[in-house]
Amino acid sequence: MRDISFLKEKARELRIEIVKMLAQAGSGHTGGSLSAADIVAALYFYKMKHDPKNPQWIERDRFVLSKGHAAPVLYAVLSLCGYFDRALLSTLRKLNSPLQGHPCCKSLPGVEVSTGSLGQGLSVANGMALGLKLSGIPSRVYCLLGDGEIQEGQIWEAAMTAAHYKIDNLCAIIDHNNLQIDGYCTDVMNIEPIEEKFKAFGWNVLSIDGHNMEEIVGALNEAEKIKGMPTMIVANTIKGKGVSIFEGKAKYHGVAPTQEELEIALKELGNGKN
Numbered sequence: 599m600r601d602i603s604f605l606k607e608k609a610r611e612l613r614i615e616i617v618k619m620l621a622q623a624g625s626g627h628t629g630g631s632l633s634a635a636d637i638v639a640a641l642y643f644y645k646m647k648h649d650p651k652n653p654q655w656i657e658r659d660r661f662v663l664s665k666g667h668a669a670p671v672l673y674a675v676l677s678l679c680g681y682f683d684r685a686l687l688s689t690l691r692k693l694n695s696p697l698q699g700h701p702c703c704k705s706l707p708g709v710e711v712s713t714g715s716l717g718q719g720l721s722v723a724n725g726m727a728l729g730l731k732l733s734g735i736p737s738r739v740y741c742l743l744g745d746g747e748i749q750e751g752q753i754w755e756a757a758m759t760a761a762h763y764k765i766d767n768l769c770a771i772i773d774h775n776n777l778q779i780d781g782y783c784t785d786v787m788n789i790e791p792i793e794e795k796f797k798a799f800g801w802n803v804l805s806i807d808g809h810n811m812e813e814i815v816g817a818l819n820e821a822e823k824i825k826g827m828p829t830m831i832v833a834n835t836i837k838g839k840g841v842s843i844f845e846g847k848a849k850y851h852g853v854a855p856t857q858e859e860l861e862i863a864l865k866e867l868g869n870g871k872n
Contacts, residue, residue, distance in 0.1 A: 602811045608678065609639035609811070613840045614867050615674035615687055621860040623691040626699065629837040629850040630744060631670040633775040633808070637833055640814040641740055642675045645822075650680040653707040659737050660710050660726050664719020665744035665773065666700040667852070672709070673697050681708035717750025719743065720770060724760050727768040727828075738822065741770040746778030749787045754799070760828040761800030768828040769821040773808065775837035779851045796830045808833030841866055 612635040620626045642648070646659040663672050670690065677684045689695035696705035700714030711722050723741035730737050747753065760768055772792065780786050793803045802824045806813040814833070821829035837851070838844030841863040844855075855863055 602815070605639050605643055605811050605815070606636075608643045609636045610840070610867060611678060612639055612671060612674045614864065615677065615684070616670045617841065617855050617860055617863040617867070619670055619673070619687045619690040619697075620854040621857060622688055624854055625691055626670060626854050627667040627852050628844055628854060629777065629847070630665060630668045630773065630775065632841065632844065633835040633837050633839050634665075634668055634671050634742060634773045635674075635840065636809050636811060637742065637771055637773065637814055637835075638671050638675050640811060640818060642679055644815060645818045646740065647737065648679070648708075650676075650708070653681065657735060657737050660723075660730075660739045662711055662719045662723045662726070662739065662741040663701055663713050664723070664741055665716065665747055666712075666714030666719075668742075668744070668773075669697070669699065669701050669714075672701055673706075676706070676708040679708070682706065716744070716747040717752040720753055720756035721759070723768055723770065724756055724763075724765060727760075727765045728763055731765070731767055736767075738767045738769060741768070743770060743772045744778070745772055745774045745776065745783050745789060745792070746786070748772065748789055748792070749783070757796060757799040757801065764826050765828050766825050769818070769831065770828065771831045771833055773835055774832050775835040775839075777837045777846070777848045777851065779848065781848050792832050796832075800827060802827050802829045803832065804829065805832045806834065808835035809839055 616631045648658045649655045690697045701709045702712045703709045723739045727739040796803045804817045806817045817831045844850045
């Protein structure tokens with residue numbers, strides 16, 4: 599097992615790459631990319647079976663970034679894992695770059711499905727996971743959702759489907775940072791109580807601190823043991839986590855750092871040193 603300090607370091611590196619590429623692009627989604635960094639680091643550097651040299655390996659675990667606007671965290675982790683050269687990160691949102699504003703599976707190795715139209719990822723993950731089960735392939739599917747995203751009705755149709763078909767090789771994770779583009783989720787469209795709702799839909803539900811690496815690893819391990827039902831991990835996070843000027847502010851949902859803000863961010867994250 600990779601030790602916790604290693605995973606924390608990878609999460610720090612992800613945050614550094616996220617703020618750098620967003621500042622260079624001049625547009626993109628800062629808050630929700632940073633809040634998901636610990637979760638994504640644990641998935642790619644600890645839990646998931648995957649091979650950057652063989653992205654289409656049939657027995658790989660699959661990751662669906664349903665909250666596709668957080669593409670920078672996915673691009674960062676794929677580059678750190680070796681799916682493509684890290685230098686490509688500087689082309690985020692540039693003309694003809696494979697690093698589009700939302701992930702495109704036709705443009706970049708390691709991207710399982712094109713996402714960004716919110717509410718659809720859990721349905722896609724259901725299909726992937728059920729297909730693996732029917733094919734006898736012992737792989738798992740992980741799906742990262744935004745908390746504002748679960749206001750979408752399709753999420754709840756997918757929740758019913760996953761429980762009905764007992765898709766136990768599916769683990770969904772909610773990046774519960776409490777904020778969406780227009781403000782607090784509870785003010786825009788109250789999604790609480792999340793845990794009780796998914797339990798009522800027939801899911802195994804785990805609630806964790808989404809920035810505590812020990813809790814993230816423990817929940818991923820626990821989810822893998824559950825049989826006969828899908829697992830939902832409600833990861834309580836802070837939007838913009840890791841950079842004080844971004845933390846807990848809806849303003850930075852879809853706003854990239856300025857050069858001045860980038861300097862502050864890199865200083866707080868360790869001056870950009872890897």
